[in-house]
Amino acid sequence: MKVLIALGCFAITGAALAAPGVPEAQDYHYGQKLDIQRVVQPADLSFCGIREVEMVNEDSAGQLHRLRYPAWGQFCVNEG
Template sequence: MKRLLAATFLFTSCAALAAQDAPPAQDYHYGEKLDIKRVVQSPDLDFCGIREVEMTYEDSGGQRHRLRYPVWGQGCGNQN
């Protein structure tokens, strides 16, 4: 029981620290110029239809950003 409690506490602590490092998501607007030097985390596109996704990237100054934008998923197969 103590191991389970310790593992739960460790997982919760790590998740809280990761959330602190993540900047708030900003909505993308058509035509907006973006300074993307490196993609840190790309979205999972394994779905069908249009959905908002988030991408984390670093700009040329090394600052992290999170961008939210709509995209058509790639999991539709040959559906019409």
């Protein structure tokens, strides 16, 4: 029973943290045509290595999109 309650709390918390009006993340596929007029929330690259990140952008029609794609982090200590 406690597990179900904990899972319910996580689901509610996750929904509350999602930006209002922004749809679920869509995975980027190589060669996909993107219509990005403005970046609303850039991806957080404060990590080391490769990981999936998300960016929120607005297209030329004013619609918001959340795009998920792999990126290389910018905080690797032993590079260069």
